[in-house]
Amino acid sequence: MGNENLAVIVFFSKDGNTRSGAKRLNGRLGGKIVELREKKKGNFLQAIFKKGSQLQGNPWYEITGATYVYLMQPIWASNAVPAMNAFLQNADFSGKLVTIITFQQFADLKNSDKVHQDIAAAVKQRKGQVIGTYAFIGGKMGHCAEEKLIYDQIDSMALQN
Numbered sequence: 001m002g003n004e005n006l007a008v009i010v011f012f013s014k015d016g017n018t019r020s021g022a023k024r025l026n027g028r029l030g031g032k033i034v035e036l037r038e039k040k041k042g043n044f045l046q047a048i049f050k051k052g053s054q055l056q057g058n059p060w061y062e063i064t065g066a067t068y069v070y071l072m073q074p075i076w077a078s079n080a081v082p083a084m085n086a087f088l089q090n091a092d093f094s095g096k097l098v099t100i101i102t103f104q105q106f107a108d109l110k111n112s113d114k115v116h117q118d119i120a121a122a123v124k125q126r127k128g129q130v131i132g133t134y135a136f137i138g139g140k141m142g143h144c145a146e147e148k149l150i151y152d153q154i155d156s157m158a159l160q161n
């Protein structure tokens with residue numbers, strides 16, 4: 001058995017909600033998990049202006065052998081986070097099947113569709129195919145929600161691999 005169906009989860013998390021979700025999802029997928037870490041913390045303004053922050057290491061290399069890529073991040077200022085913008089700017093998604101997952105505080109999932117569309121456009125531009133999008137609820141700004149809230153949402157996903 002090769003690892004041609006390898007799933008890689010790429011995530012950014014400031015307050016732990018997305019991290020908890022990423023770990024739970026990886027428990028189901030049995031793949032690889034890659035946390036985006038910044039040289040200097042990205043901020044609200046960078047999110048609003050859709051800018052990238054500088055990332056540590058070479059997370060782009062980590063998806064090289066993946067067929068399934070899961071991009072997980074919180075919503076900031078109704079946008080993608082700077083760390084994910086930076087990842088998207090350099091990633092090669094050729095031949096990869098990508099699932100987008102966001103966490104946010106607003107229970108009405110406000111603007112999640114827009115954020116998913118923005119991330120999906122970047123994935124397509126870099127030759128990837130988006131096969132799913134999920135909008136989940138995390139903790140309020142600066143807080144981590146109870147594990148059960150996060151886990152139940154992750155466990156509700158119908159996985160394709």
Ligand SMILES: Cc1cc2nc3c(=O)[nH]c(=O)nc-3n(C[C@H](O)[C@H](O)[C@H](O)COP(=O)(O)O)c2cc1C
Nearest residue numbers: 013014015016017018074077078104105106138139
């Ligand atoms: C700078 C900043 C901006 C945010 N903007 C939004 C927003 O526009 N909409 C929303 O629903 N939640 C917003 N949130 C809340 C986060 O999306 C939410 O707390 C999420 O669960 C955090 O995930 P994390 O713990 O993985 O960092 C914001 C949080 C921060 C820190």
